[in-house]
Amino acid sequence: MEELFRISYPVAAADYTSAGKASTDIKRRLKQLGVSGDVLRRVAVASYEVELNLVIHSLGGELTLTVFPDAAQLVSADVGPGIPDLEMAMREGYSTANDEARSLGFGAGMGLPNMKRNADEFSITSEKGVGTTITMLFRLQ
Amino acid sequence: MTIADMVNILNAKVLRGADKLDTPVYTACCSDLMSDVLAFVDEKTVLITGLTNPHVVRTSEMLDLKCLVFVRGKIPTEDILDNADEQGLVVITSKLTAFSACGLLYDAGLRGVPVPTAWDAEE
Numbered sequence: 001m002e003e004l005f006r007i008s009y010p011v012a013a014a015d016y017t018s019a020g021k022a023s024t025d026i027k028r029r030l031k032q033l034g035v036s037g038d039v040l041r042r043v044a045v046a047s048y049e050v051e052l053n054l055v056i057h058s059l060g061g062e063l064t065l066t067v068f069p070d071a072a073q074l075v076s077a078d079v080g081p082g083i084p085d086l087e088m089a090m091r092e093g094y095s096t097a098n099d100e101a102r103s104l105g106f107g108a109g110m111g112l113p114n115m116k117r118n119a120d121e122f123s124i125t126s127e128k129g130v131g132t133t134i135t136m137l138f139r140l141q
Numbered sequence: 142m143t144i145a146d147m148v149n150i151l152n153a154k155v156l157r158g159a160d161k162l163d164t165p166v167y168t169a170c171c172s173d174l175m176s177d178v179l180a181f182v183d184e185k186t187v188l189i190t191g192l193t194n195p196h197v198v199r200t201s202e203m204l205d206l207k208c209l210v211f212v213r214g215k216i217p218t219e220d221i222l223d224n225a226d227e228q229g230l231v232v233i234t235s236k237l238t239a240f241s242a243c244g245l246l247y248d249a250g251l252r253g254v255p256v257p258t259a260w261d262a263e264e
């Protein structure tokens with residue numbers, strides 16, 4: 001598929017103040033490209049959830065938006081620590097979030113299931129000690 | 142009702158978005174758990190909360206919410222308010238507790254956003 005646009009955002013671990021800035025920019029750019037309504041909102045929510053997870057749970061990573069003529073793709077790739085039990089992590093209510101994340105209103109264990117619900121296609125791979133990669137596709141038409 | 146009606150009912154102070162008070166509102170949600178708000182709210186609604194960190198505004202932004210209501214007279218910092226302004230969010234603050242604010246708004250006709258409960262999966 002022909003790539004129209006691609007941009008990557010580095011996301012630092014434990015940077016709670018900046019968390020969400022990449023998603024704000026992603027939403028703004030998609031809007032400029034004419035994406036709107038339900039799909040824009042689904043991309044924005046999934047992007048914010050995955051970005052927050054990078055900040056809260058990972059050792060740092062990168063969020064990449066790629067826009068195709070009929071779809072938008074979000075890829076989150078981090079450098080660890082990896083998720084030991086993916087099935088458990090995908091369950092609603094499972095969370096290992098620390099007190100700081102919880103004090104900000106996160107850590108309910110809703111993020112991964114919410115990403116899966118919002119994306120048209122969702123895949124996650126993770127290796128302990130190596131890192132986690134999440135790929136989400138959103139159809140634009 | 143409109144946001145202006147909410148301001149009256151809650152005896153609230155308008156912090157940002159004074160030009161958008163005629164926006165109609167039909168539903169609201171009340172939560173300090175942004176995880177839940179992100180997972181369950183899927184309409185342009187009102188968020189009543191006691192949390193004033195930047196993520197309350199970012200959550201509202203991702204969900205295209207119409208209005209943020211802070212309770213117990215809480216006011217976020219100026220940069221958080223300016224960020225809300227940039228997103229076109231109306232921000233108001235009321236001295237009432239969350240419970241009282243919700244009760245008064247419900248009484249005046251506002252309803253909760255429809256959300257699935259943890260029980261739905263079992264039924």
Ligand SMILES: Nc1ncnc2c1ncn2[C@@H]1O[C@H](COP(=O)(O)OP(=O)(O)OP(=O)(O)O)[C@@H](O)[C@H]1O
Pocket residue numbers: 049053054056057058078080081082083089090094095096097105106107108109110111112113132176177
């Ligand atoms: N990038 C990641 N690296 C390592 N662990 C992760 C990563 N993303 C998620 N996890 C693990 O999966 C769990 C579930 O993630 P999920 O996003 O569903 O919930 P949460 O982030 O804990 O809470 P919420 O998203 O509701 O604020 C996390 O608590 C964490 O243990």
Ligand SMILES: [Mg+2]
Pocket residue numbers: 049052053107110111112
């Ligand atoms: Mg999460």
